[in-house]
Amino acid sequence: MTRKLFQWFDERLGAASFARKTLRKVFPDHWSFLIGEIALYSFIILVITGTFLTFYYVPSATTVVYHGPYRPLDGQQMSEAFASVMRISFQVKLGLLFRQIHHWAALVMVGAVALHAARVFFTGAFRKPRDLNWVLGVVLLTLTIGIGVFGYSLPDDLLSGTGLRVIYSIVLSIPVVGTWLAFLVFGGAYPPPDLLERLFVLHVMILPGAIAAVLGLHLAMVWRQKHSNYPGKGLNDGLIRGERAWPRYAFKATGLFVAVFAVLALLAGVFQINPVWVYGPYSGYIASSGAQPDWYAGWLEGLVRLFPAWEFRGFGYEIAEPFFPGILLPGVFFTIMGLWPWIERRFTKDQRIHNVLQYPREVPLRTAIGVGAIAVVVMLSIAGGSDVLASYLGLNIEAATKVMRALVIVVPLLAFAVAYLIARELKQSGVHPVRRSSMLTVRRAPSGGFVYEEVERGGFKSVEERLEEAHEAAGGAAGGAAGGGTDLEEQHA
Amino acid sequence: MSDEQHEGPSGDGGPAGPTSVEGPVGEPSLPPEVERRAARWIGFALAVSMLAAIGLFVSYVLGNQVQVQGVLLALALGGIAMALIMWAKKLFVPEVVTEERGDHPAGERELEAVAAAAAPGGEAIARRPFLARMLGGAAGLLGLSVLLPVVRSLGPSPGRSLFTTDWSRGALLVDEFSRPLKASDLEIGSVATVFPQGFVGSESSMAIVLRVPQGLLNLPDGRDADAPDGVVCYSKLCTHAGCPVGLYEKLYYQLQCPCHFSAFDVLNGAEPVFGPAPRPLPQLPIEIDDAGYLRAKGGFTATPGPGFWNRGSGP
Ligand code: HEM
Numbered sequence: 001m002t003r004k005l006f007q008w009f010d011e012r013l014g015a016a017s018f019a020r021k022t023l024r025k026v027f028p029d030h031w032s033f034l035i036g037e038i039a040l041y042s043f044i045i046l047v048i049t050g051t052f053l054t055f056y057y058v059p060s061a062t063t064v065v066y067h068g069p070y071r072p073l074d075g076q077q078m079s080e081a082f083a084s085v086m087r088i089s090f091q092v093k094l095g096l097l098f099r100q101i102h103h104w105a106a107l108v109m110v111g112a113v114a115l116h117a118a119r120v121f122f123t124g125a126f127r128k129p130r131d132l133n134w135v136l137g138v139v140l141l142t143l144t145i146g147i148g149v150f151g152y153s154l155p156d157d158l159l160s161g162t163g164l165r166v167i168y169s170i171v172l173s174i175p176v177v178g179t180w181l182a183f184l185v186f187g188g189a190y191p192p193p194d195l196l197e198r199l200f201v202l203h204v205m206i207l208p209g210a211i212a213a214v215l216g217l218h219l220a221m222v223w224r225q226k227h228s229n230y231p232g233k234g235l236n237d238g239l240i241r242g243e244r245a246w247p248r249y250a251f252k253a254t255g256l257f258v259a260v261f262a263v264l265a266l267l268a269g270v271f272q273i274n275p276v277w278v279y280g281p282y283s284g285y286i287a288s289s290g291a292q293p294d295w296y297a298g299w300l301e302g303l304v305r306l307f308p309a310w311e312f313r314g315f316g317y318e319i320a321e322p323f324f325p326g327i328l329l330p331g332v333f334f335t336i337m338g339l340w341p342w343i344e345r346r347f348t349k350d351q352r353i354h355n356v357l358q359y360p361r362e363v364p365l366r367t368a369i370g371v372g373a374i375a376v377v378v379m380l381s382i383a384g385g386s387d388v389l390a391s392y393l394g395l396n397i398e399a400a401t402k403v404m405r406a407l408v409i410v411v412p413l414l415a416f417a418v419a420y421l422i423a424r425e426l427k428q429s430g431v432h433p434v435r436r437s438s439m440l441t442v443r444r445a446p447s448g449g450f451v452y453e454e455v456e457r458g459g460f461k462s463v464e465e466r467l468e469e470a471h472e473a474a475g476g477a478a479g480g481a482a483g484g485g486t487d488l489e490e491q492h493a
Numbered sequence: 494m495s496d497e498q499h500e501g502p503s504g505d506g507g508p509a510g511p512t513s514v515e516g517p518v519g520e521p522s523l524p525p526e527v528e529r530r531a532a533r534w535i536g537f538a539l540a541v542s543m544l545a546a547i548g549l550f551v552s553y554v555l556g557n558q559v560q561v562q563g564v565l566l567a568l569a570l571g572g573i574a575m576a577l578i579m580w581a582k583k584l585f586v587p588e589v590v591t592e593e594r595g596d597h598p599a600g601e602r603e604l605e606a607v608a609a610a611a612a613p614g615g616e617a618i619a620r621r622p623f624l625a626r627m628l629g630g631a632a633g634l635l636g637l638s639v640l641l642p643v644v645r646s647l648g649p650s651p652g653r654s655l656f657t658t659d660w661s662r663g664a665l666l667v668d669e670f671s672r673p674l675k676a677s678d679l680e681i682g683s684v685a686t687v688f689p690q691g692f693v694g695s696e697s698s699m700a701i702v703l704r705v706p707q708g709l710l711n712l713p714d715g716r717d718a719d720a721p722d723g724v725v726c727y728s729k730l731c732t733h734a735g736c737p738v739g740l741y742e743k744l745y746y747q748l749q750c751p752c753h754f755s756a757f758d759v760l761n762g763a764e765p766v767f768g769p770a771p772r773p774l775p776q777l778p779i780e781i782d783d784a785g786y787l788r789a790k791g792g793f794t795a796t797p798g799p800g801f802w803n804r805g806s807g808p
Pocket residue numbers: 032033034035036037039040041043113114116117120125126130133134135136137138140141144211215218222226227228229
């Protein structure tokens with residue numbers, strides 16, 4: 001049966017040898033490699049749920065009067081866009097669930113992408129030959145944040161409207177070309193007549209198309225270069241160790257995809273997200289200070305809040321304030337990130353090809369820089385919610401802002417120093433941070449005396465490691481037996 | 494059987510240990526007892542999934558309960574996910590393979606070969622440098638001639654639109670429901686959002702009018718006369734990034750922007766006193782007509798709203 005199938009395709013495409021190589025392709029296995037997969041699966045789920053939403057969403061600012069099952073807004077004026085989101089939420093079967101899955105998946109995807117980038121950074125996976133793919137990754141990160149921000153603005157509710165106003169002003173502030181650029185990108189002075197139509201095309205065509213294209217290249221490169229390995233016994237840059245694609249890996253990967261979908265469905269069902277009917281429709285002259293962007297835009301919001309009121313004027317022209325926190329600083333951040341493999345190479349002079357990863361503790365300086373950068377982003381995100389924080393702590397907003405301005409610089413420096421010292425200490429002492437090297441147990445021997453045993457304490461161990469151990473324990477006996485042994489172990493773990 | 498199978502450094506006699514542990518894939522070699530237990534759990538997970546899916550059908554009939562549907566969908570998916578993962582972990586024997594990474598980088602000989610393959614074409618092109626440049630030029634010109642109009646028609650020319658508002662001499666100040674405002678409607682401490690009559694909702698003209706004790710006002714450039722009886726009117730567009738400046742701190746006579754908390758001193762010409770806003774809110778000169786209504790004496794004292802490159806060429 002399968003033979004027939006293969007034959008059918010092989011006669012037409014000559015696909016048999018490709019299929020064989022694919023089925024037997026080796027995938028290194030480690031929990032940290034699953035983060036990129038989770039990002040990928042979230043993207044697929046976003047496309048599925050988003051396509052569903054496009055059937056009902058209307059990108060139009062035309063004012064309509066709402067009449068629908070949600071009583072509190074009955075008779076209210078709102079944009080057609082907002083009304084269509086109301087319809088999705090209250091009338092379309094599965095509408096609210098899919099809308100909420102879509103939003104949750106967006107939050108999870110950006111988180112997974114960011115964690116994935118951190119994993120790649122801290123393990124040195126961006127070194128040659130993967131430097132090129134790292135650049136694609138940085139492009140994916142910016143595209144992912146962008147698509148999220150635009151999607152957040154589509155419902156045309158009270159909160160998202162003010163965010164758009166700020167984005168418009170940031171584009172407007174770009175030196176020389178900003179005025180024209182804002183008019184061309186958004187279609188006129190604020191509020192532009194067909195803003196929602198533009199955002200819609202960006203959010204459902206241009207950006208997903210771009211992500212799909214770059215992501216395709218990204219995965220093709222992973223495929224071609226083969227995944228890196230963590231250090232292991234007998235491994236070197238010329239070898240790869242892992243599981244074959246078929247069947248165990250394929251079952252696990254498919255299982256992970258369905259599991260991600262399940263978790264998102266649960267989150268979406270149980271935890272309400274972006275209840276726009278509570279916020280109400282957008283109105284140009286009301287802005288509520290409770291407005292909080294989604295978490296991944298918080299650091300940009302924080303930057304815009306904390307940056308001082310600098311504006312440079314001369315010769316009749318000016319560089320307006322929003323340019324610095326809105327364009328320049330994020331631009332510098334992503335540029336440095338994208339060029340990081342080359343920046344590092346300038347110092348290490350390391351031209352070799354690397355397929356074996358490094359542990360963060362092995363490269364204290366890089367690890368400390370990464371921790372510092374993450375601390376900056378975290379502190380800025382906190383600053384993005386400084387009003388909420390201030391009212392929570394009973395501070396006034398001015399005091400909170402001043403404190404945050406200082407903390408955004410001080411905390412990352414501290415984090416850098418602490419990370420550096422810890423990593424260097426671990427590197428020098430050779431102690432594993434999670435897995436304690438060993439532990440002493442005392443056992444009663446059959447003879448009546450006591451036996452002291454050193455027992456390895458469980459930490460994070462890959463299947464390979466456990467297999468290797470089991471194999472060694474079995475004295476290198478038949479593989480099947482060793483495999484069975486580990487499986488039993490897993491069951492009791 | 495498999496050409497890429499590699500025996501690994503263990504063959505070199507090093508202490509590296511086994512690099513290839515392979516079980517007969519798909520042929521379970523677990524103790525039957527363990528296998529039976531695993532199979533039971535997988536069956537259970539799949540049964541849960543099926544029941545949840547049937548539950549979803551029922552939920553469509555009964556209504557559109559998002560919590561119920563979310564949990565049911567999660568169970569239906571989760572059951573399948575658990576089954577797949579348990580299947581992989583319990584019923585397939587794990588195997589770990591170590592093999593050569595393969596054929597790249599290709600090495601010197603291949604590099605020579607590819608250079609040789611590219612050479613004839615490259616030389617042929619190099620022989621006609623002028624034509625090659627013309628080809629590039631033609632392609633570029635074609636691209637520009639098609640792209641420029643496309644880009645140009647994306648939006649109107651900014652022109653003077655950023656400098657003009659709908660305010661004119663004598664325009665009545667009306668609230669968001671188009672009701673004209675009397676000076677006597679405003680008590681000390683009260684604020685109102687106003688538009689020029691006939692232009693309610695106009696973003697660039699949006700203004701905020703408030704009354705403060707007249708003696709406290711200290712407006713620059715002798716603009717006190719434009720704030721009769723302590724009724725003063727400012728643009729409502731934040732000079733930082735254009736949010737509506739909607740909060741009024743009566744105690745301090747400060748207008749605050751809810752977006753990034755810029756604060757403007759109402760008594761002193763709405764100079765920014767805190768936050769990222771770099772310029773004061775432009776003032777709208779107003780007067781009180783014979784019937785007691787508020788009217789504009791002209792446009793704003795400066796271009797309202799956030800900054801931009803050529804803002805200096807405005808009024
Ligand atoms: C749309 C977002 C992204 C998706 C869906 C995605 C997906 C993946 C997947 C599935 C893998 C293989 C599994 C793994 O190593 O985790 C991978 C590998 C990789 N990704 Fe991404 N990725 C994304 C963004 C990024 C970003 C932001 C970076 C870095 C800035 C990056 C850099 C890399 C690198 C260098 C590898 C090779 C890792 C190795 O072989 O060790 N990716 N990506």
